[in-house]
Amino acid sequence: MAMKHVSWCSALVGVAVLWSLAAPASAETRMSPRAVVELFTSQGCSSCPPADALLTSLAEQDDVVALAYHVDYWDYVGWEDTFGAEDYSDRQRAYAQSWGSSRIFTPQMVVNGTKGVVGSRRGEVHGAIERASLSLPVGIAEDGDMLKITIPPDPSLQDAVVWLVTYIDRADVAIERGNNAGKTMAYTQVVTGRQALGVWEYETGATIKLPLPEVLAHKSTGIAVIVQQEHDGLPGPILGAASFER
Structure with missing residues (x-):
């Protein structure tokens, strides 16, 4: 399955953007999570599969929004990550810079933008999540053909x-070369695009409407706000966060 970073049209906070398109028949929403867990991983990284599996289990928790950013700096080993993008590597570098570090590694999980841990260390990851909290509620719901935030x-x-992140809930990939050659891996919560919607202002809040079929294009099945x-300029x-999934 070949897919690269996808960007789509932006919307301004507080402005309703209207399209007349068909909405999905049913969906699952997740609001008031305690943690957003961002995994930086690669199909070319031999130590990443345990972290990929851990993220799959975290995505089943009602209090976690889980996202997998596939980086591109492992492509040199002979296998180009089918979901990898320079933007995602840059996001990981930006986190490191914000913490005063120049070091990045895979697998790494970042919890709520403040805590980075080795993504395969189950105990450390669960400990960081148990100590995490998000203070700002984000509402998300279908409103006709639109998604209302x-x-x-x-x-x-x-x-x-306010960021909109689209993702695929699952993709099976047969890896032909590199450190994981010969394995067929199941990847979940795979980020397919990331777009700034605007600025949430603490004095006024924000209401945003997005066209679901436009957002969930390019095979994406889920949305995280x-x-x-x-x-x-650093994260x-x-x-706060919420998610919506077909």
């Missing part, structure tokens, strides 16, 4: 960027 004001916080602070703490 509501984020209330909160004067105790600072402005943050992430509200994350930035400092000097900071995640304040």
Whole structure:
């Protein structure tokens, strides 16, 4: 299965964008999670399969939004990751820079934008999640042909960027070369695109409407809405999140 990073049209916070298109028949929503877990992984990384499997189990928890970013810096070993993108490697580097480090590695899991742990260390990952919390509620629901996102004001916080992340819930990949040659791997929560929707303002909150068929294009099956602070252009703490899946 070959797929690369997909970007789609942006929408402005507080502005309803209207298309008349068919909506999915049924969906699952997840609101008020305690943690957003971002796994940085690669099909060319021999130590990544245990972390990929752990992310699959985390995605089954009602209090976790799990996302897998496939990086591209392992492609040199002879297998080009079918989901890898430079943007995702850059996101991992940006996290490291925000923590005052120049080191990146796979597999790595980042919890709520503030804690990075080795992605295959089950105990450390679960411990970080158990200590995690998200203070900002994010509402997400179907509204006719649209997906309606509501984020209330909160004067105790600072402005943050609202991100839309699309993903595939599962993909099976037969790896022909590189460190995992000969294996057929099941990957879950695979990020297919990432787009800034605008700024959530702590004084006014935000309401956003998105066209579902336009967003869930390019074989994507799920959507995560992430509200994350930035400092000097680098990612900071995640304040709130929600997800929607066909």
